[in-house]
Amino acid sequence: MAVLSAAGLSAGYRGPAVLHEVRLDYDPGLHVLLGPNGAGKTTLFRVLSGVLPPRAGGVLVDGADPHTDAMAKLLVGMAAHRAALAPRLSVADNLGYWARVLRLPAPTRQRRVEQVIDTMRLTGIAGQKAGSLSRGQAQRVGVAKALLGDPPVLLLDEPTAGLDPGMAAGLRERLRLLADAGRTIVVSTHELAEASELADDVTVLHQGRVVARGEPGELRQRLVGQGYRLRVRGHGDLLGALRRLGYAPEAHGHDGATVQVAGEEETETLVAALVRDGVGIREATAAGNPLQDVYLHLQG
Numbered sequence: 001m002a003v004l005s006a007a008g009l010s011a012g013y014r015g016p017a018v019l020h021e022v023r024l025d026y027d028p029g030l031h032v033l034l035g036p037n038g039a040g041k042t043t044l045f046r047v048l049s050g051v052l053p054p055r056a057g058g059v060l061v062d063g064a065d066p067h068t069d070a071m072a073k074l075l076v077g078m079a080a081h082r083a084a085l086a087p088r089l090s091v092a093d094n095l096g097y098w099a100r101v102l103r104l105p106a107p108t109r110q111r112r113v114e115q116v117i118d119t120m121r122l123t124g125i126a127g128q129k130a131g132s133l134s135r136g137q138a139q140r141v142g143v144a145k146a147l148l149g150d151p152p153v154l155l156l157d158e159p160t161a162g163l164d165p166g167m168a169a170g171l172r173e174r175l176r177l178l179a180d181a182g183r184t185i186v187v188s189t190h191e192l193a194e195a196s197e198l199a200d201d202v203t204v205l206h207q208g209r210v211v212a213r214g215e216p217g218e219l220r221q222r223l224v225g226q227g228y229r230l231r232v233r234g235h236g237d238l239l240g241a242l243r244r245l246g247y248a249p250e251a252h253g254h255d256g257a258t259v260q261v262a263g264e265e266e267t268e269t270l271v272a273a274l275v276r277d278g279v280g281i282r283e284a285t286a287a288g289n290p291l292q293d294v295y296l297h298l299q300g
Ligand SMILES: Nc1ncnc2c1ncn2[C@@H]1O[C@H](COP(=O)(O)OP(=O)(O)OP(=O)(O)O)[C@@H](O)[C@H]1O
Pocket: 013, 014, 018, 035, 036, 037, 038, 039, 040, 041, 042, 043, 044, 190
């Protein structure tokens, strides 16, 4: 049985439903929930974490319903888009306060706070007031807060939004380590590049419905189907060799060309044929981002 699953989920606020018939199941690993603004990602996290009751369908965490079983609710740690922190308390005191809210046993509370401070690399700012943190620091404290109860499931709502590339990469690295240690982590984003970089698999949410799920490259193949554009750089007669192999290359710079290929198999065959023809390959990459195509396809 999956660690986290939902079936037939419908949910919303006062008006019409925001989520419709959502079905998903997640095992340990790093999963991305991808969707444009307003797709329902935050709403789905609120339902999965036991905060917003579904109108229909249900959620199971380790086989139990977080909406009716308080223990099951504790199995899910959620970090909201903006971490709710008391601005005048230090980072360590915010975490200590939250550890009490979670009713962690008094003897282990301090140790647990120290552990999450270490895991999220917060030692240097543990004494700093939360109100003076940068956005990136506050995001990391938010994840630390979600980790306090040591939950097997983590739901992180746009944890890297607004971070500079270095901070975002550092946070992604932390998340990868946490997932590799056996956690089930779901990260929401509308950043296509981030989803491609982070995900073991991507679930695409569109207008409150799950419209696709798969490994990023595979999703693109399935949804777009017509292959991708391959950018090759090499020395020697690259353009001539491509033409001899039956391609119509588009030249780039002094040593590059782009061609259309059907998939990875054709890419491998093509690169091998170019090498046989005396072309020294410097680089062969898919032009563009696979998930960009997925989005374009969904919106078209
Ligand atoms: N508290 C609320 N009360 C009423 N409607 C809400 C509430 N929160 C969200 N909605 C509505 O639910 C829909 C989905 O919003 P949600 O925040 O779940 O999407 P999202 O995919 O997380 O978007 P974003 O990427 O912009 O954060 C939107 O139409 C939004 O206006």
